[in-house]
Amino acid sequence: MSKVFVNISLSLDGFMAPEGMDMAHFSDPTYKNWGAKWGALMAWALSQQYLREKLKLGTGGETGPVNDMVRHTFERTGAHIMGKRMFEGGERGWPEEAPFHTPVYVLTHERRNPWVRPGGTTFYFVNDGPEQALALAREAAGERDIRISGGANVIQQYLNLGLVDELEIALIPVIFGGGRRLFENLHEPLPQFRIDRVLASPTATHLRYVRL
């Protein structure tokens, strides 16, 4: 059966997004310096050749094991699941050809028709909870895997349901001091993982955990 995995970037002090990075301040990245902090969190990824090509950021970029890992992550993914807060930021920030190229299931209370983007990405808005979103994603993904894209709220729900098979964290040497914390709101029985791989680079430590 296909795997359910998380693959995110995390600040050294455990935040997925800096304080101030919200819709009210989306057009003011100087607010609480959120723009620079987010840039520092994502810099490792945006310097990989594969992602630069995918996001049409230009030629060049790093090749090597981290780039191969990024390519593998995209190629294995047959469907994405995300929360409404992540979607809202992306709706304003992603290029017209959104960088998913699969069905994307957005957990939300909002009722909305599917939003089709060029390049194979369609956003479906799911009002029936995380298990229903996963059932739809599994069906769409076929043999491929399902990526729980984020944000923190949605990842916490899947961790609490015991449904995350693999947890991949790019730990970035930047300290946010506040923001959207990944590991909170978790309850017993807490998920248990073993270390599967550690890949060190000058800009990130790539940690891969597999569920026990």
Ligand SMILES: NC(=O)c1ccc[n+]([C@@H]2O[C@H](COP(=O)([O-])OP(=O)(O)OC[C@H]3O[C@@H](n4cnc5c(N)ncnc54)[C@H](OP(=O)(O)O)[C@@H]3O)[C@@H](O)[C@H]2O)c1
């Ligand atoms: N560091 C990384 O790699 C990374 C990756 C992804 C995202 N992020 C960042 O994470 C931040 C967003 O994370 P977040 O934790 O604030 O929010 P989120 O998980 O993206 O979205 C939470 C929202 O989704 C909706 N939702 C979630 N579960 C639901 C359910 N079961 N039923 C119905 N609706 C549900 C609710 O919105 P409504 O009630 O309004 O519908 C809820 O407030 C963004 O800043 C994003 O950029 C970072």
